[in-house]
Amino acid sequence: xxxxxxxxxxxxxxxxxxxxxxxxxxxxxxxxxxxxxxxxxxxxxxxxxxxxxxxxxxxxxxxxxxxxxxxxxxxxxxxxxxxxxxxxxxxxxxxxxxxxxxxxxxxxxxxxxxxxxxxxxxxxxxxxxxxxxxxxxxxxxxxxxxxxxxxxxxxxxxxxxxxxxxxxxxxxxxxxxxxxxxxxxxxxxxxxxxxxxxxxxxxxxxxxxxxxxxxxxxxxxxxxxxxxxxxxxxx
Numbered sequence: 344x345x346x347x348x349x350x351x352x353x354x355x356x357x358x359x360x361x362x363x364x365x366x367x368x369x370x371x372x373x374x375x376x377x378x379x380x381x382x383x384x385x386x387x388x389x390x391x392x393x394x395x396x397x398x399x400x401x402x403x404x405x406x407x408x409x410x411x412x413x414x415x416x417x418x419x420x421x422x423x424x425x426x427x428x429x430x431x432x433x434x435x436x437x438x439x440x441x442x443x444x445x446x447x448x449x450x451x452x453x454x455x456x457x458x459x460x461x462x463x464x465x466x467x468x469x470x471x472x473x474x475x476x477x478x479x480x481x482x483x484x485x486x487x488x489x490x491x492x493x494x495x496x497x498x499x500x501x502x503x504x505x506x507x508x509x510x511x512x513x514x515x516x517x518x519x520x521x522x523x524x525x526x527x528x529x530x531x532x533x534x535x536x537x538x539x540x541x542x543x544x545x546x547x548x549x550x551x552x553x554x555x556x557x558x559x560x561x562x563x564x565x566x567x568x569x570x571x572x573x574x575x576x577x578x
Contacts, residue, residue: 344496345369347385348542352376354404357544359501361471361490366390368469371418372397372488372501373544374408382412394469396420397460399503399544400485401429401436402516403451413454421466423477424459425518426484436482436517460486476531478505480524481512487531489539498539500551506532506541508549511560528564 345367348359351374358378362369369391374382386393393416398406401422409420409430422430429436430453462477466488474489481504488501504512505527514521537552554561 344493345389345391346499346542347389349378349381349385350545351378351381352404352407355545356404357542357546358382358408359542360385360389360391360393361469362389362391363470368392368394370395370397370469370471370473371412373399373405373503374412375405376403376407378408379411379415382408383415386416392416393418395466396454397466397468397473397488398422398426399487399501399505400482401426401433402482402504403429403433403437405503405544406430407451410452410454413456419456419458420454421458421460423461423484423486425479426482427453427457427459429482430457462486473501478503478527478531480514480520480527481505482516483518483520485512485527489535492538496540498536500532500535500539500541502532502541502543504544506554506558506561507543507546508541508554509558510546511558512544525564528561532561533565 345362345365348357351358356375358374359372360369371393395418396413413420460475464475466473476487478485478487490499492498514524535551539551541549
């Protein structure tokens with residue numbers, strides 16, 4: 344299994360390229376702000392052939408490079424329908440003050456081929472199996488992608504801006520909902536095995552076991568408590 348990731352753009356959003364091995368087809372996860380060059384470099388380095396872009400949610404720091412990346416490789420993008428509008432209207436998704444500051448430097452819009460994600464769907468792409476879990480809270484259309492254990496790697500969980508090392512995604516932007524975030528953490532994250540590797544939208548990798556023990560938000564959810572602590576990462 345090959346998972347190559349790099350932080351991109353002003354928000355350090357993690358973009359991942361995932362393939363069964365070097366020299367094979369791959370899936371690109373969350374090509375955000377200024378990610379196109381990093382994607383191209385990673386494709387060259389590992390001799391990869393992209394077949395799809397999949398998106399954990401629609402915020403511009405995760406989707407800003409979708410159009411050029413999909414165009415360069417002639418591949419579709421996958422996104423939850425509740426967040427699809429954000430690709431064309433990031434200002435509405437972020438609020439006027441933040442969105443207006445970005446409009447001058449970004450070219451927004453949808454790629455030519457867009458597929459919609461549904462909760463529980465299994466995507467068979469590039470010889471990989473990605474299980475989609477709808478996880479609203481950060482946005483209405485936030486999803487995560489799970490990959491089963493393989494011969495050489497433990498289970499992998501691409502958490503987007505649901506779960507970070509030591510924190511969770513913010514819920515104060517349009518479409519955010521803290522109570523929904525807690526329900527998503529309980530439904531999507533708590534059942535995962537402790538060995539599951541968490542690759543999030545921002546920050547370093549972690550494991551479910553580590554977060555179950557040390558992440559105050561996940562500990563509160565596991566104990567059936569609300570989480571009053573303010574999340575700190577993500578747009």
